[in-house]
Amino acid sequence: AQGKCLCLQYIRCRLKRAGALNRKVVQRLRTITIESPNTNTITRDVFPILNGLGEELERMHPRVYNNVGRQLSRAWSDLPEADTLSLLLAEVAKELFRGGTTWARVISFIAVMGGLALDCVRLGRSDALPRLVEVFGHIIEEDLMVWLEAHGGWKGLLVIRASATEYTVMGWLSIGVAFLSTVYLSTCILDSLRRLIF
Template sequence: MNNDNFGFPSHGERLLQAQNRRKFSFPATLSSTSLLEVNQNITRRRLSNVSDVVTRKLSYTIGWKATQIPTQDIISQGRCICGQYIRRRLRRSGLFNKKLGFQRIRSVLGTPSMEIVREVFPAVMVLGDELERMHPRIYTGVARQICRAPSGEFHSAETITLLLGAVGRDLFRSEITWSKVISLFAIAGGLSVDFVRQGHPEYVPKLVDGVSEVIEDELVSWINENGGWLGLNTHVLPVTSNFSPLEWTTIIIGCIFGLFVLYMLLRFIFFYIVPKIYHRLTS
């Protein structure tokens, strides 16, 4: 199986058409000064998340809302999407190898979550590539942008999840959009390239852990309200009953060709088959 695209059906052309219609206007801003102001109320935030979960479960029990996607499914799917995005970014940079610690992501292989990841990841790739193309300075040399060290080198793996949490809070402070969610993956991908080049490939798995925590703390409710990770496909390829000009042209040509074939068939029957049958009957 190809690690880059999982052997997906080729609908990249539709995704590329969609990205041309739906350009991102959001450039992620990475400021080491603001991002290093880590919120000291993480524990209270987690307790608040627990309270939200209890409230949602109570609502579902008394029939206020339909049952939503389990929180753990959203986190594990997002974790796998992030891991695959990082893997692909490292491959593009010629830095990927099998010793970078992605083995834990394999635990979702063959599960329903993996099917969702396979369906969503082509859109993630297209939108991530578009973001990196539009804002190359943001998603390259990310470590120097968020680390106070002059070389941008991290000296502790524990710092990574802390800073990614700060990035997530800054990123989703005003609003949450799919473009910002993909931007989070692109930031993690840029950091993975920096870590490997700095000689710290052991830091790469911590990026997946950090993104997972951001998803848990900041995004679970929003992703649930927007159709789960499959909602990303709806965002990229909105459901519509309108045909594109190319589709209309194909339909018209197909109809004309079908009518021509029908005309030739009827002509053959009336001018060749029917006279022979008539001749036999009258002879």
């Protein structure tokens, strides 16, 4: 349920970023009910990080995360039926996680879902959004739950993000060199000014 909640929030933000979040779409998204006691905490704590990383992936690889439907099916203009859509997404997940599961791949899969949701809305098929969230939840429960639990659940993303912000020895060394360079440059400039004045 937490994965579905995060996916739903990501889809909402993706549609908003693309300017595709209208009243009809908002109403359709509100029909998606996800019942779990911990979803509010997960959404509040984890979603900003997930959304930021997903946006970064979209910026770095726009060809991958835009027009996802056309990449999945040549006849995308005829939005596949629910069962076909489920099979297509299961194949995407299978291919994506074939080499192993990482946080980057999980976030990439969510970004694919956001791109696919945008394609559905652009085709006027916002009725497919609940199915997308359901399929995502099913794939998480069937294929990724063991990995997620082994890596701290969705809150494991907080640990990864926190460790990424800690400075390494090279980071501190770089800061020290930058500081000393600034002090040296300032001293040289002040010395030059003093010579000009006196």
